Amino acid sequence: MRSRAIAFVAATLLAGAAILSAQEPGAGAPPAPAAPSAIAAPPAGPGPTGSLAPPAAETGPVAVPEPSEKALKYYRSGNTLWVVETLWGFVIPLIILFTGFSARIRTLAVRLSGGRWFWTIALFAVLYGLVGFAIDLPLSYCTGFARPHAYGLSDQLPSKWWGDAFKGLGVGLVLSALTLWIPYLLLKKSPKRWWLYTSIAAAPIVVLLMMVTPVFIEPLFNKFGPMKDKALEQRILALADRAGISGGKVYEVEKSVDTKMVNAYVNGIGQTKRIVLWDTTLRKLKPQETLFVMAHEMGHFVLGHVPQLVAVSCVLILVGLLAVHLTANGLIARFRDRFGFESLSDVASLPLLSLIFGLVFLVVSPAFLAFSRHVEHEADRFGLEITKDNRNAATAFVKLQQENLGNPRPGPVNKLFRQSHPPLGERIDFANEYRPWAAGQPLTYGKLFREK
Numbered sequence: 001m002r003s004r005a006i007a008f009v010a011a012t013l014l015a016g017a018a019i020l021s022a023q024e025p026g027a028g029a030p031p032a033p034a035a036p037s038a039i040a041a042p043p044a045g046p047g048p049t050g051s052l053a054p055p056a057a058e059t060g061p062v063a064v065p066e067p068s069e070k071a072l073k074y075y076r077s078g079n080t081l082w083v084v085e086t087l088w089g090f091v092i093p094l095i096i097l098f099t100g101f102s103a104r105i106r107t108l109a110v111r112l113s114g115g116r117w118f119w120t121i122a123l124f125a126v127l128y129g130l131v132g133f134a135i136d137l138p139l140s141y142c143t144g145f146a147r148p149h150a151y152g153l154s155d156q157l158p159s160k161w162w163g164d165a166f167k168g169l170g171v172g173l174v175l176s177a178l179t180l181w182i183p184y185l186l187l188k189k190s191p192k193r194w195w196l197y198t199s200i201a202a203a204p205i206v207v208l209l210m211m212v213t214p215v216f217i218e219p220l221f222n223k224f225g226p227m228k229d230k231a232l233e234q235r236i237l238a239l240a241d242r243a244g245i246s247g248g249k250v251y252e253v254e255k256s257v258d259t260k261m262v263n264a265y266v267n268g269i270g271q272t273k274r275i276v277l278w279d280t281t282l283r284k285l286k287p288q289e290t291l292f293v294m295a296h297e298m299g300h301f302v303l304g305h306v307p308q309l310v311a312v313s314c315v316l317i318l319v320g321l322l323a324v325h326l327t328a329n330g331l332i333a334r335f336r337d338r339f340g341f342e343s344l345s346d347v348a349s350l351p352l353l354s355l356i357f358g359l360v361f362l363v364v365s366p367a368f369l370a371f372s373r374h375v376e377h378e379a380d381r382f383g384l385e386i387t388k389d390n391r392n393a394a395t396a397f398v399k400l401q402q403e404n405l406g407n408p409r410p411g412p413v414n415k416l417f418r419q420s421h422p423p424l425g426e427r428i429d430f431a432n433e434y435r436p437w438a439a440g441q442p443l444t445y446g447k448l449f450r451e452k
């Protein structure tokens with residue numbers, strides 16, 4: 001659920017956790033750029049069901065399928081929707097700011113809290129979150145429910161969508177009410193260095209959220225359990241053992257109630273780290289293909305991608321807050337009469353913070369996504385080196401494309417701003433071509449796993 005209440009907290013404190021989790025947009029997830037730790041990019045959308053082309057032959061390279069008319073339509077309408085959502089994300093806070101509405105919410109929060117500082121901040125977070133939820137609801141419903149149904153990508157019941165939407169709102173409100181005081185306290189105590197101290201404070205919170213998300217938050221939305229296919233689970237655990245992942249946990253999540261799309265992801269930190277397979281993936285992929293997907297996910301662990309992405313997220317938070325620090329005071333001085341507040345340390349400035357932060361994020365997202373695509377490519381390389389199963393890797397990607405209504409060759413602007421994973425056409429090509437072992441060449445990650 002895109003909620004303005006969560007926007008700031010998501011941007012600052014939740015960035016790492018959000019970026020690393022693979023929740024569906026509209027399923028209670030904070031706004032986040034795709035899911036770099038997953039096998040597939042969620043925005044790619046689910047595919048036409050039952051249209052899997054049988055492989056032409058059991059050996060040899062796998063052709064990249066032409067996207068269907070429906071997939072191209074899904075791709076083009078997705079681009080339009082992305083522009084609308086992006087503009088929406090800027091226009092709404094602007095309206096809330098320039099009409100003085102944010103200041104009015106703050107005045108109400110002060111009255112309700114009896115002027116107590118902490119409660120004013122917490123109440124503002126809740127009220128602003130509720131307003132944002134209501135404003136965003138039509139767009140959230142369109143992207144999260146109507147659109148996937150229109151494309152045959154989902155059997156989700158309306159009651160499940162609404163239930164998830166309100167649960168997501170609840171989680172967002174609690175998190176923002178619990179954390180919003182941190183930047184505002186630091187703004188009051190250290191107007192010159194608050195951005196640095198807030199970034200430092202955000203790092204352990206991001207890590208903590210990464211730890212608790214799989215255990216306390218995700219189970220609010222879906223059922224997680226052990227894998228039902230015990231034979232396949234044994235093969236996955238044997239592969240994990242070869243990759244040196246001891247005591248690796250593999251979960252099956254009942255995602256079929258939300259989507260027909262196919263995906264898998266890693267999340268959690270320390271004791272809570274795990275690989276999660278959507279039940280849809282297990283139904284639609286052959287065991288050998290699922291094993292490659294798992295090898296890709298294991299690559300994320302072995303190559304340290306989760307901590308790397310947390311570190312990058314923290315840098316992003318620092319840059320965003322610095323941009324706020326450098327620009328917000330000038331804007332407030334210029335528009336104080338319209339805004340209805342005089343200082344950045346007034347909690348009514350929250351829409352301004354999230355606006356500047358959103359702009360910074362948009363500007364740096366090509367660099368961030370390029371890093372994410374690099375990480376995903378290396379996880380593919382790891383998966384190929386440990387399984388040496390080019391064929392099933394390539395057919396797994398073909399199924400991801402077909403089931404998720406993917407476009408294997410998106411345009412350059414789409415790739416720059418929206419693709420957290422290499423386009424599926426490139427991944428299929430790489431899976432067909434990459435076999436250094438066949439030429440007796442050393443493996444890039446050969447030292448990181450045990451041969452069979």
Ligand SMILES: [Zn+2]
Nearest residue numbers: 036037038039
């Ligand atoms: Zn991945």
